[in-house]
Amino acid sequence: MSTHTIALTDLPTTRPLTLVLHEWVTTVDHKRLGILYILYALIFLALGGIEATIMRFQLIRPHNALVSPQVFNRMFTMHGTTMIFFVAMPMLFGFANYLVPLMIGARDMAFPRLNAFSFWMTALGGLLLYFSFFGGDGLYGAGSAPDVGWFAYAPLTAKTFSVGHSTDFWTLSLLSSGIGSIGTAINLITTILCMRCPGMTLGKMPLLVWLNFVMAGLVILAVSPLSAAQLMLIVDRYLGGHFFDTQAGGSAVIWMHFFWIFGHPEVYVLVLPAFAFASEIIPVFSRKAIFGYPVMVLATIAIGFIGMSVWAHHMFTVGMSAGANTFFVLSTMAIAVPTGIKIFNWLATMWGGKIRLATPMLFCVAFLFQFLIAGLTGVTLAVAPLDWQLSNSYYVVAHFHYVIVGGILFCIFGAFYYWFPKVSGRMYGEALGKLHFWLFVIGFHLTFDFMHVPGILGMPRRIYTYEPGRGWDIWNLIVTIGVVFQAAGILVFAANLVWSYLRGRTAGNDPWDAWTLEWSTSSPPPVYNYAKIPSVRSRRPLWDLKHPEDPDWRYE
């Protein structure tokens, strides 16, 4: 275990901008690629956020005419696609890229060049998607973005109903980013299996590494079907195939199956890294080791397996057989069990702990509370008869935003504040961080708590406007007001990042008195991470180092 702080200072500090840019573009360093992923995701977070804001202001009152129905369709398609494929996934891949090699005491990923290739494929995907605004209609005139919804049901995507090239841009961008995701997943699995430092058995890996390992396995099994389905769609659109062409005997339902075989495991691809952040942050800020480590690992693997067999709960309203409905109801309910185990373990970790409510911990506590509610509304939707009533209403929209914003995004914010000192070498502003937290909590609950209500009252999703006097008006107004708070929170967050990066006080190697390996190297870590490859004897190597009189390995 070394706390060497041999920073790379042999490079002169003032280099021409072109040289710096060239270094970043050609880098194969896992930390730089991680930062590139995260910055890229932040840009798309702003874009996706603007699209959401446009939708909410269109719906603020009945018969509003801020945007046309056509633009509204493009906005919800682009918002969904952007947030899933170009915000959440690259953001989590960025953290995985940055943290996994550091946490297992390695100097880089197993395949650094594949890593760079994966990032640039993902980046190409995002550019393709947004180029559709300019090139979507091809030679027909002005551009247009895809407007087929983020799951792009057939036959909306058929040439007849989607003229021009906007759907092709959507397909190609997902195919490209899919190749990037599979590359990253292969890289993560190889790194975790082959590059762990001496002494780090699978049972001594930090939970973050375990969860990202299972996540990478899910990416391989889930994103590949999506790529296959996109290839079929390309065959249909360019070569005149009939995969999803009902006129020629093809099936629109099989696209739904193929999409959701990807689509539901994707939720777990996103939520497992979020769990990973919570599993690192909660113990450190409760001053206790994680409760029930082996059970946490087993629950993660269980989620991975069950997560592959719940996809058709997105399709109860399609009209499947009673047997299929029953199977997917039960498997969906079963997945609440390992998830519940995790929530209890986090609570047990906090129980009796000496809790420090710094910003990362605040976000994680809010995550626990909100993710529980998201899970409960999820169980209600898993009941097929109730789903027939609520499917495609704003209740569903509120449910999955509760998961993705209330669960995943809150954990991501927590992770930002927790690892910001490690990545930048400087502390963030605690007051601004707390302001961000409270603004975002208030905005989140205003928006997504009250969004359940119009859903129960029958307001369908994806409508561009509605009639007054149906009891939806006041709820839509409150929901839109929440957006203002969330946007303000995001602005505070961005300001905090920039200000702290430039002016923050020096953080030191280990500002949180934490226990995993990344805190033993300098902040920011040198290119080679560790001058001497560390060796570990327990799950909390830095605890052992700081408390040689009472090390963890005696008890594990």
Added chain:
Amino acid sequence: MYCLIAAESAIFTIFVVAYLFYVGKSLTGPQPSDVLHAPIFYTVCLLASSLTIHVALRRLSAGKMAAFGRWWLLTIVLGGVFLFGTGREWAHLIQDEGLTINTNLFGTTYYSLVGLHAFHVTMGLVALIAVAVFCFTSQLQRAHAERVEILSMYWHFVDAVWVIVFTVVYVIGK
């Protein structure tokens, strides 16, 4: 490579499922039973190439570079013959039977599945030829055996997929 194979398997699974789902659902002809003839000879060639690549690898680990080169070339030839066979079959189907990818569902699924496999064979051949070039310019050493073995895993995978594709297309699908 195991991970890549897992990902590729998932892609092929989706195409196989689509093929099986659409068997007999074409609204117009030609139907598979009218036009498909099992390419036994070419299948034997492809499966044999799995054996020859295995023998070649044993020669490489033993350091017998010349023998490795001969077996390796034989593997490439066998893969090439298989690809030629697919090409001939397609030429026959397109010119004589009038079956193209947009004729009916059978055409769509058949050309996609077999084409996806042929694409993988082509990629494999490109990689095999690259190794052959390294071999005959004397840049390939015994120490590279492990890397060549990873490539051979890909080739075995492509052969195994053909067994499934063959079963699905020429046995179950007819």
